[in-house]
Amino acid sequence: MVRTPLTPEERERGERLGRFLREARGGRSMADVAAAAGVSAETLRKIETGRAPTPAFFTVAALAGALGLSMDELAGRCAFVGA
Structure with a gap:
C-alpha cells in the first residue's frame, strides 16, 4: 500500500x-508520560518532534488523558490557521 504524501x-x-x-508535558519525563499513556517513549518522541505528524486517534487520546488535556483543547490548539 502506498501512502499519500x-x-x-x-x-x-x-x-x-x-x-x-x-x-503540556512540562517537567515530566517523556518515559513517565509515555508509560501513563500506554505508548512507547519512542512514539511520544516521534510525535513531539514532528516525525510522526499523523498519529493514531487512540494514541493522541491516551496522551491527552495522561497529560490531563481534553480532546477539544488539543483539537483547538492544533487546528489549521489559514491565511
Whole structure:
C-alpha cells in the first residue's frame, strides 16, 4: 500500500501537536508520560518532534488523558490557521 504524501498543512498540524504535547508535558519525563499513556517513549518522541505528524486517534487520546488535556483543547490548539 502506498501512502499519500502529507500536505504542508498536515505537516504543520503535526508539528503544532508535537509542540503542544511537549509544552503540556512540562517537567515530566517523556518515559513517565509515555508509560501513563500506554505508548512507547519512542512514539511520544516521534510525535513531539514532528516525525510522526499523523498519529493514531487512540494514541493522541491516551496522551491527552495522561497529560490531563481534553480532546477539544488539543483539537483547538492544533487546528489549521489559514491565511
